[in-house]
Amino acid sequence: MRIWAKRVPAAVAAIAMAFGGVVACSSPELDTTAAGVAGLYASALERQNPAKAATYTTAPAQAGESLAATLAAMKADDIDVEVDKPVQFSDGTASFSLKTTWKWQNKRTFTSVTSGNARHLSSGWRVTWDPDLIYSGLPNGGALRLIRTDATPSPKVRSSSGKTFIYEQQVNDLILDPAKTRNVVSSTNALATMLEPIAPLITADVIAEKLAAAPGKPIVAVTLRDTDMGLLAGAPDTIAGVSARNYGKLVMADRRLSSPLEVGLTNYWQAIRDATSGWQVQMTAPGSSPRKLVGEQGPAGPDVNTTIDENVQLSLGDAVVEVGQPATMLILDASTGGVLGFAQNSYAAERGINVDSTYPVGATLDPVWESIDAASGSDGQSRGRLLDRSGLGVRFTVPGASALVGVGPTVTAIDYKSDTTAVSMMNMGAFGVALARSRQNAPPVAPYVIKGVPTKVTGGELGEIGSTITEPVLEAMAKTVATGDASDLANAPGLKALVGTNGPQGPGWFLGLQDGKVVVIYTEGEKSGTAALQVAQKYFRIK
Structure with missing residues (x-):
């Protein structure tokens, strides 16, 4: 059994690569040892280059896909990866640990320590691919992700009398994608018929005009509140090319009202939401609910009291x-x-x-x-x-x-x-x-x-x-x-x-x-x- 120094920072690998011409010719040991390949893997991860990191593993395709999914979902401003306790064994295997620190603005960080292995193949040393390298217990197809969290209840915009004037409600964009239907006209007519009980003004002609204004691109035919979806003459996803996108949006409490003030009040309300927002790192896996790993959430923001009558x-x-x-x-x-x-x-x-x-x-x-x-x-x-x-x-x-x-x-x-x-x-x-x-x-x-x-x-x-x-x-x-x-x-x-x-x-x-x-x-x-x-x-x- 061969044992190296206790800790090999990814920076060592990076320095070696910077002098790649000299190292390759006179001292190839760094990238032909277990510690060296672990350092190269860590360095590529720090640069948020999943394809490069994957080349240092035993399963480049699977590793590249998994690493890319996590890096995209974590949206880190910076990543520090340290290789620690590398140990090489006489049977052509090795072990090490990785300390990965994800960093974002406002001093938000998430650190995990994982265990890794390496094997000596005919092509040289490679990191044995396992999702555990990203986070212990991460299953195949799983990923880490950073999400924004908002305190509940969300602030309300109130009128001068104190009544709710504008508030957040779940709404649904009904989207028609012409690229996902073989017969756009048929889908357009079917959607208009489905909308007639709740949105009679969104006719087939209106939808066709929207499609003509954005050739080949998906269009939002209408936006409906959750409470309106049950009034549709059928389910939107039964129409070819039609899908529903659900999200929270500020809406007037009184449906009869509309005002250009909605824009300015929404901007102000959103500023409150942004100032009081929290964050969470989750582990996701196919068929399972997201699992919270770390995060912080402050108190709900104040209501917005206006002069509107x-x-x-x-x-x-x-x-x-x-x-x-x-x-x-x-x-x-x-x-x-x-x-x-x-x-x-x-x-x-x-x-x-x-x-x-x-x-x-x-x-x-x-x-x-x-x-x-x-x-x-x-x-x-x-x-x-x-x-x-x-x-x-x-x-x-x-x-x-x-x-x-x-x-x-x-x-x-x-x-x-x-x-x-x-x-x-x-x-x-x-x-x-x-x-x-x-x-x-x-x-x-x-x-x-x-x-x-x-x-x-x-x-x-x-x-x-x-x-x-x-x-x-x-x-x-x-x-x-x-x-x-x-x-x-x-x-x-x-x-x-x-x-x-x-x-x-x-x-x-x-x-x-x-x-x-x-x-x-x-x-x-x-x-x-x-x-x-x-x-x-x-x-x-x-x-």
């Missing part, structure tokens, strides 16, 4: 579908700046309209420009400061609402030309709040959606703008309702409003103060000013 949100959703052109509507609490609701129709969603992007205001804010000009003495710097203070000249990043980065208002403190001046819906809403609060002798405040989470204001500071600006604007708003473009609106006692367009093709704007709320409507297309008034009238009729 479900009743207001429902009214907005009904109002924006009043017109057959892009229409988006934002309502804020006139006293606090809290966003009560935000909705848009399908035309606006297709256009990608949101609260952050800026859009031309045309003549809508002419009374505002006149008041600011008069108050500033037409001084450019003074005008700029007043625009910032009013909320029209700054950039708002509203947690739970803002989804874009790097898009800012283009209002300029020098020029108010109607064909160039543009503001965002959030700018318009903030200005409405500033007007309402001026009557309470209160300064402007930034709009917000999540309670206790402040909005970031950049590009200037909010502040007092004075009654010399607000009173003329409020008088102009009252006149617009009394004898102007908004005079036909009904069911809106005490309404004050500004209405305007940016030419025949719009866009159109409506800014209103009524019943302690700020109403902002943005429309696009022909006669968009009229469309904005139609949306406003529908809202006042049903709210």
Whole structure:
């Protein structure tokens, strides 16, 4: 029996390989000994090269497959493999142990110690392949994997009343893969028929359009909640090329509601989930449940409490579908700046309209420009400061609402030309709040959606703008309702409003103060000013 030094780090093998030309010619002992081949195997594993590591084993095909599966599933940032206690016997066999340390970000590690053997074959020494080299007790076909874990229960997004507004639920993507069916048309028709009881709008034509838009690729025909799957006229997997993918997703508690706010609120909710997520290393094996080896999980994250009013949100959703052109509507609490609701129709969603992007205001804010000009003495710097203070000249990043980065208002403190001046819906809403609060002798405040989470204001500071600006604007708003473009609106006692367009093709704007709320409507297309008034009238009729 021959015994080497107690420990042979994989780095020794790596150094030898670095001088491969010299070693191969003058000192081939390293890779022709049991310790040497174990070191080469360990070095390849550290480099996360399963194919290379497998070449040093007695069963390269099986080893390569098993090692590749574990390396892919573990997703390690770094691996340290140490060869320890190598012992070579006179009968052409040897033994050793491997200490493998898997490393990830945030100082997460997993260490295992396994026993290995080697044999001297006609081609030289080789590591005897056994899944135990990866982890003791790992069966054939098994693997190690790293998974993310999330605390339960998951946070809920709550409305201003404390009711559940959005929450996580299991949903199912029904996927049609044209490459997995011999008759795409037959599968399309069968899927549409199956969906009819629960999703009648997902017709065969709709599915065909999705397939045409992604030639040869799988498409998601529809996403259904778990509770809806039992209402299908059959089982999806009985249709050739159709499969279901189940996962957790945030959904509206009230099916009647939808809002662009879902994007921003989901992003915020996901940030909480990410911050409170845990991890786990598991051993998987065919026909067996995964077995936890190590891991950590912290407490569940807090619920997300918002300013959203479900009743207001429902009214907005009904109002924006009043017109057959892009229409988006934002309502804020006139006293606090809290966003009560935000909705848009399908035309606006297709256009990608949101609260952050800026859009031309045309003549809508002419009374505002006149008041600011008069108050500033037409001084450019003074005008700029007043625009910032009013909320029209700054950039708002509203947690739970803002989804874009790097898009800012283009209002300029020098020029108010109607064909160039543009503001965002959030700018318009903030200005409405500033007007309402001026009557309470209160300064402007930034709009917000999540309670206790402040909005970031950049590009200037909010502040007092004075009654010399607000009173003329409020008088102009009252006149617009009394004898102007908004005079036909009904069911809106005490309404004050500004209405305007940016030419025949719009866009159109409506800014209103009524019943302690700020109403902002943005429309696009022909006669968009009229469309904005139609949306406003529908809202006042049903709210």
